[in-house]
Amino acid sequence: MHSRLSQRIADALLSAGVPRESCLLVGFSGGRDSVALVALLQEAGFGGLTLLHLDHGLRSESRMDAEWCLEFGRARGLEVVVERTAVGGTEGGHGVGLEEKGRAARYAFFSRIALQRGIREVVLGHHADDQVETFLFRLLRGSGSLGLGGMAPWSERVEGEVSLRLLRPMLGVWRTELDEWIARRGLTFCEDLSNADPRWARNRIRHGLLPEMERAMERPVKAALWRTAELLRAEADWLREHDAAGGELQEQLDVKSLRLLAVAQRRLRITRWLALHAVPEVGFELVEAVARLVSERFPAKVNLPGGRHVRRRAGRIFVEGCTGNDPLKKLI
Numbered sequence: 001m002h003s004r005l006s007q008r009i010a011d012a013l014l015s016a017g018v019p020r021e022s023c024l025l026v027g028f029s030g031g032r033d034s035v036a037l038v039a040l041l042q043e044a045g046f047g048g049l050t051l052l053h054l055d056h057g058l059r060s061e062s063r064m065d066a067e068w069c070l071e072f073g074r075a076r077g078l079e080v081v082v083e084r085t086a087v088g089g090t091e092g093g094h095g096v097g098l099e100e101k102g103r104a105a106r107y108a109f110f111s112r113i114a115l116q117r118g119i120r121e122v123v124l125g126h127h128a129d130d131q132v133e134t135f136l137f138r139l140l141r142g143s144g145s146l147g148l149g150g151m152a153p154w155s156e157r158v159e160g161e162v163s164l165r166l167l168r169p170m171l172g173v174w175r176t177e178l179d180e181w182i183a184r185r186g187l188t189f190c191e192d193l194s195n196a197d198p199r200w201a202r203n204r205i206r207h208g209l210l211p212e213m214e215r216a217m218e219r220p221v222k223a224a225l226w227r228t229a230e231l232l233r234a235e236a237d238w239l240r241e242h243d244a245a246g247g248e249l250q251e252q253l254d255v256k257s258l259r260l261l262a263v264a265q266r267r268l269r270i271t272r273w274l275a276l277h278a279v280p281e282v283g284f285e286l287v288e289a290v291a292r293l294v295s296e297r298f299p300a301k302v303n304l305p306g307g308r309h310v311r312r313r314a315g316r317i318f319v320e321g322c323t324g325n326d327p328l329k330k331l332i
Helices: 004-015 032-043 062-076 096-117 128-141 175-185 201-217 222-244 255-259 263-276 284-295 327-331
Strands: 023-027 048-055 079-084 121-123 154-159 162-167 301-303 309-313 316-320
Touching (some): 004 032, 023 032, 023 096, 032 048, 032 062, 032 175, 048 062, 048 096, 062 079, 096 154, 096 162, 222 263, 255 263, 255 284, 263 284, 284 301, 284 309, 284 316
Parallel strands (some): 023 121, 048 079, 121 162
Antiparallel strands (some): 154 162, 301 309, 309 316
16 A cells, blocks of 8 residues: 555656656665665555665775665565775765765766666655755855756766666655654664764755754744755756757857857856766856856866866867767767
């Protein structure tokens, strides 16, 4: 029998065009969110699940977590694919850089398995609290409207040779709802102690900033922040559609065409173009630096992460140092 919560998950996937008989890959850490996601998917009648667990090698107990995930899958009749990687390298450390490395490693892992299995849909366990934390994280980094819209219920991500379809059916579900549902069903999960580590920015937002905001406002604020992210996401979708009406993005940008655009649309087009060139951490400063190539004669080059750079030459703006794996080249 379906619970109200599992029906909400089913409705979210059905609205994304994903029927119950679909074969799906599921990002699975073994934590409470991913355990709840798998249990809810099974309760909702989604049977063709393959769980993907990446051991980042950042914690001494991570190998035990991987073994726990394998046992969880066996108990539920599900295949679990486990891969290990050394995200931290030899330098260790914390912060946005390491988080970005971990995220890149996960999506590369998802891409490899998707290519092997011929399945491009990956279900992720992000929920409403994650959306709020993402909104605040990006707000404080100076993101524009595209970033402040947060995560979408479904989105496309070009990764290597695969265009992954990322599905997030729990974005409208709060952590407290998941905790109550897990407790009623007596589910167990791996407790990740790093979720309380204040060295991670997201933990400081969750355990420090959000409670302080609620004390300052003398009321709960998460629902209002979630609604703001939803409104901005809808507006960002409209902006993307409006920008796309001006023509598909090309491998190179035309300086004269960009000069004719309003400032907001110029920034939007540059942001989309950089993202499609797989430039990580596209922020205000980088977008403005590229925009100056349109309006100013000097400089004619902007450095990018990974030794690449954006150049202006003969009225065109292009990325130097692209490899054959440049996602934009697969889309044009």
